[in-house]
Amino acid sequence: MTWWQWVLLWLVLALLGTAYVGWRLWRLWAPLKAxxxxxxxxxxxxxxxxxxxxxxxxxxxxxxxxxxxxxxAELRRHRARLKAEQRRQRAARRKSRRPDWADHVE
Structure with missing residues (x-):
């Protein structure tokens, strides 16, 4: 083999390597965007x-x-007070939205 054949071989190998790396990077682009x-x-x-x-x-x-x-124990009492207050508020809201004729239901 002469020297120009060696140069041509190395150029072909470099081009193939560059093409392979480019192809791998192209396939990696979508996952990198995600x-x-x-x-x-x-x-x-x-x-x-x-x-x-x-x-x-x-x-x-x-x-x-x-x-x-x-x-x-204090936290449980506090939570029970909060829940009871929320129940009272909810009942009051329900009662205010209920029509007058339905007051006897409860």
Whole structure:
């Protein structure tokens, strides 16, 4: 083999290698676009969560306000009071929406 045949062989190999890498990159383009969209959505969700955390940190005055550190019996009583108040409010809303002729139903 002469020197120009070697140069031609190496050029063909380089072209084939470049074509193969280009083909693989072309096939990788769609998943990379989808990954970019997913990453941007995750970034937006993370920003929303961080904003909510910052909002909640402002409301939290001390560590003692955390439910984990409070008395479970007190928390149960508080929850029962809240549920009873919600039931009363719901009943009042229902009663206000009910027609006059249906008052005897309860």
């Amino acid at each position: 990954l970019g969209v997913e990453a941007s959505q995750a970034q937006e969700q993370l920003a929303a969560v961080e904003a909510k955390i910052a909002e909640l940190e402002e409301e939290l005055t001390s560590v003692d306000d955390l439910a984990v550190l409070r008395d479970p």
